[in-house]
Amino acid sequence: KERTEGFEEIVDTIKKNTPEFAEGITGVSAGNIRKAARMYAKAESASIVYSMGITQHTTGTDNVLSLANLAMMTGNVGKECSGVNPLRGQNNVQGACDLGALPNVYNGYQKVDDPAVHEKFEKAWNVKLSNKPGLTVVEIMNGAADGSVKGVYIIGENPMLSDPDITHVEEGLKNLEFLVVQDIFLSETARLADVVLPACSFAEKEGTFTNTERRVQRVRKALEQPGQAMDDWKIICNVAERMGYVMKYDSAECIQEEIAELTPIYGGILYPRIEQVGLQWPCPDTSHGGTRFLHKEQFARGKGKFHKVEFLPPKEMPDEEYPFILTTGRMLQHWHTGTMTRRCEVLNDLVPHGALEIHPANARDLGIAQGDMVVVSSRRGLIEVPANVTEMVGCGTVFMAFHFREHAANRLTIAALDPIAKIPEFKVCAVKISPVK
Secondary structure, three states: OOOEEOHHHHHHHHHHOOHHHHHHHHOOOHHHHHHHHHHHHHOOOOOEEEOHHHHOOOOHHHHHHHHHHHHHHOOOOOOOOOOEEEOOOOOOHHHHHHOOOOOOEEHHHEEOOOHHHHHHHHHHHOOOOOOOOOOOHHHHHHHHHHOOOOEEEEEOOOHHHHOOOHHHHHHHHHHOOEEEEEEOOOOOOHHHOOEEEEEOOHHHOOEEEEOOOOEEEEEOOOOOOOOOOEOHHHHHHHHHHHOOOOOOOOOHHHHHHHHHHHOHHHOOOOHHHOOOOOEEOOOOOOOOOOOOOOOOOOEOOEOEEOOOOOOOOOOOOOOOOOOEEEEEEOOOOOOOOOOOHHHOHHHHHHOOOOOEEEOHHHHHHHOOOOOOEEEEEOOOOEEEEEEEEOOOOOOOEEEEEOOOHHHOHHHOOOOOEOOOOOOEOOOOEEEEEEEOO
């Protein structure tokens, strides 16, 4: 009653979504769902920590809203060791988002279509800026394929392995008039570029990373930069100057000072204050000690809003032709597209290739034994990959990590998007499997 609104509007939806109903979708028993619910609700403080299995769906936004509903109705927001906490996919995703690496905001989540924000940044940077939100990654690739996007500048990403339906991605990248890739290795994407700009690694530069708990921490140079490699910010400044815009900084610390000046949540985060231990934003000024947890007195919008969420199935479900659900993800030994970890001999010796994880009952029905090569195909493409027969996956579901270019899982995945967050549905698509003859 004091902190939230809209609870009455979601009660009927909750009543419909019984543990038995959820068991039919998830395969988790109704009894275990009840047990988990009571453990969570009765805890003095409970924290929800989630990762890509929640967001990489066409209903990703609804999934997160459901978690927020659960946290609010049990009072697990606005106090220590509680809340809804996303595990970011890499070490500085939080920092990248905080500083405007999103299509609709500048740094500090200041909206590009807000007139006051627009005026503020035009004045600060002395340049005319667009007030139109940009495109997300999959939308950019669609635009490249249809010719509406002419040029792309990619920094530290490898969409030729990490994006869904990479046959379509390759078509789009090859259709561009100009492609620039800035990276530390010649990735699969960089091999398609017109220009490759050599960047340096985290160990070869100064700066900050912001982690999952919003803590801004120093990164310090430990090694000299190899060859012609340069700091990302120096490369960007050089490109900007050659395009007619003077962008000069003396150091990464000077950039941090500008960040603090233009970003209210980072206002008090300067190098002298984070020499030993980082600060958690919001930290509005240099007298502020940072914020250990959010929403202590009230939510950003005032009262927390409950959202009515109905169950919606994935865009592509199994059928007679494609009877299995494929879900993709990562494994401990490798990271993302393997651009770094597969160059590490120890890690590559531990896991030198990918595999299709398949349940023993499904493998038996298909005549597949451990280590057999199989063909996995979807409506978008096919790959050959060794089988790993394991009970780690449920019957009817198969799993692949997407780290391996030799059998790229994203040749199979669907580019269907969450309509709000525009995140692809990496976690569900329909496939068929057969032994290699």
